[in-house]
Amino acid sequence: MEELERAEQLKGWALEAGFDRAGVARIERSGQEAPLLAWLDRGDHGAMGWLARRVERRLDPARSLDGARSALCVALRYHPLAAQTPDSGEAPEPPEATQPEPDGDLWPRVARYARGRDYHEVMGERLRGLAGRIEQAYPGSRSRFYVDTGPILERELAARAGLGAQGKNTNLLERTMGSWFLLGEILLTLDLAPDPPVADLCGRCTRCLKLCPTGALPEPYRLDARRCISYWTIEHRGAFPPEVREMVGEWVFGCDVCQEVCPWNVRGSVRGWEEPPADHAELHLPPERRELDLAALLRLDRAEYVERFRGSPMKRAKLEGLRRNAAVAMGNRREERYEEPLAHALAEADEPTVRGHAAWALGRLGTSGARHALERSLEHEMEESVREEIRAALEAMGVGRG
Numbered sequence: 001m002e003e004l005e006r007a008e009q010l011k012g013w014a015l016e017a018g019f020d021r022a023g024v025a026r027i028e029r030s031g032q033e034a035p036l037l038a039w040l041d042r043g044d045h046g047a048m049g050w051l052a053r054r055v056e057r058r059l060d061p062a063r064s065l066d067g068a069r070s071a072l073c074v075a076l077r078y079h080p081l082a083a084q085t086p087d088s089g090e091a092p093e094p095p096e097a098t099q100p101e102p103d104g105d106l107w108p109r110v111a112r113y114a115r116g117r118d119y120h121e122v123m124g125e126r127l128r129g130l131a132g133r134i135e136q137a138y139p140g141s142r143s144r145f146y147v148d149t150g151p152i153l154e155r156e157l158a159a160r161a162g163l164g165a166q167g168k169n170t171n172l173l174e175r176t177m178g179s180w181f182l183l184g185e186i187l188l189t190l191d192l193a194p195d196p197p198v199a200d201l202c203g204r205c206t207r208c209l210k211l212c213p214t215g216a217l218p219e220p221y222r223l224d225a226r227r228c229i230s231y232w233t234i235e236h237r238g239a240f241p242p243e244v245r246e247m248v249g250e251w252v253f254g255c256d257v258c259q260e261v262c263p264w265n266v267r268g269s270v271r272g273w274e275e276p277p278a279d280h281a282e283l284h285l286p287p288e289r290r291e292l293d294l295a296a297l298l299r300l301d302r303a304e305y306v307e308r309f310r311g312s313p314m315k316r317a318k319l320e321g322l323r324r325n326a327a328v329a330m331g332n333r334r335e336e337r338y339e340e341p342l343a344h345a346l347a348e349a350d351e352p353t354v355r356g357h358a359a360w361a362l363g364r365l366g367t368s369g370a371r372h373a374l375e376r377s378l379e380h381e382m383e384e385s386v387r388e389e390i391r392a393a394l395e396a397m398g399v400g401r402g
Contacts, residue, residue: 004193007070010134014074017130018280019123020181021075021174023161023195027068027187030059032156039222046225048235057151061187064151065144070192071185072130073154073161076123078283079112079180108294108329111230111254113182114313116283121311123147123184131186138190145186154183162195168220169208169258173201178265201264208258214247217258229255233325234317239353239385245328245360252297252325253314294333295341297326298358323354331361339365343373346390347380355381356389363393371397 007024014022030036036059045051057063061071113119127145135141146152155172159165163183164174171179175198202220209217216227225231229248232240233255240248259265288308292300300308305319314322327345330338338361345358359377362370371394378390 007192017126019074020077023163024192025071025161026194044224054151065187067189068187070188073158073185075181077181108252109250115285118313119182120147142189147184158183165198165201168202170223207261211261250329294326320351324357327357327361331364339369346377352383355386359389359393363396
């Protein structure tokens with residue numbers, strides 16, 4: 001079987017496995033060595049030290065599978081909106097709105113990819129079955145698959161496989177899916193005909209850079225994790241520095257702003273699809289988490305957390321991180337209805353980090369009830385870091401340190 005015919009066969013099998021797009025790239029050394037090393041040298045990866053390890057392996061996918069010749073790259077949509085596909089084929093005009101629409105009044109702001117079942121599991125199951133089918137059809141061939149878990153520069157690999165073009169917000173963009181899709185890849189020892197890359201889709205547009213609320217995109221194609229809401233709400237452990245608390249806004253896990261403002265992600269038609277795109281129900285918000293507002297998230301105990309977030313990517317932030325994030329979101333909303341749950345967390349939470357951030361949030365509310373809660377807790381709190389948070393909150397309310 002010729003390389004082109006074999007590639008088309010495997011891409012067809014990928015669609016049969018439930019993926020929305022598939023493409024092929026040849027295994028070769030990355031052309032992103034200089035940008036990657038500069039990104040690491042600047043410290044843009046923050047405290048994610050694992051990204052600075054095994055750099056040579058990241059730059060050369062062949063090191064992840066001996067004899068690797070090709071990569072079958074796949075994409076899975078996780079947001080039901082299709083992108084607008086202009087008849088001209090050029091980047092669409094930006095919509096009039098200058099800010100993304102909020103998700104709702106009470107439910108916590110969570111990045112769309114993380115609302116349903118863990119995509120690692122969803123895609124991993126499909127890739128495992130697909131890799132098995134390939135090895136059975138081609139005896140002697142070998143494979144290895146990854147879903148955001150291996151030392152692979154997967155966006156570059158997917159771009160070379162024709163699945164999209166890198167956007168200025170560093171996400172991959174595709175004409176009909178926008179950037180609302182997840183990536184996976186199977187490294188193969190088979191020779192497959194590669195797909196052509198996609199041309200740039202950003203043009204002169206810089207909306208993602210201008211509208212990132214924290215300046216995490218200081219220049220096109222560069223993300224500074226130290227200014228990124230997703231980094232702080234997911235990867236960071238322990239207390240937020242004071243300057244970060246206002247920065248994360250109302251997000252409790254991840255952030256979608258640089259995607260929400262992208263013209264390729266505006267509400268539009270499904271032109272470009274031979275049939276309406278699949279709606280992957282397992283990636284939707286399940287009933288057991290749909291009723292969790294900020295107050296309920298702040299009150300979560302260990303047993304309820306394990307039950308409600310079983311199989312969820314949100315578990316990466318850990319229970320302490322989710323409760324911390326909920327307290328900060330309440331403080332940034334500054335709504336009096338959060339006085340009681342914050343006061344309860346300040347008095348009862350096991351984790352000093354949660355108590356400290358509840359104190360900060362109460363200080364932001366500035367109500368008489370918040371002040372009383374802070375003063376009561378100061379009398380009984382034994383952890384000095386939390387006592388300092390309480391004093392700072394009272395001082396912010398105009399109450400002298402005691």
